[in-house]
Amino acid sequence: MKIVNDLDVKKEFWKDGYKSAYPNSELKHKDPDFCVLEFIPFDGRYYSMFKKIDFKF
Numbered sequence: 155m156k157i158v159n160d161l162d163v164k165k166e167f168w169k170d171g172y173k174s175a176y177p178n179s180e181l182k183h184k185d186p187d188f189c190v191l192e193f194i195p196f197d198g199r200y201y202s203m204f205k206k207i208d209f210k211f
Contacts, residue, residue: 155193156192168188
């Protein structure tokens, strides 16, 4: 997991509904308290058609 500080990415994820949660809502995606977390898995498993499928990145 890592914190994404790229303002373009943060702008993409910002929703106006978040305004009530951030005291500096006029800053929108530039508010230092607003962050985007990037999850990078090594492997995983999902189920499809009654079968489990494992995968690696």
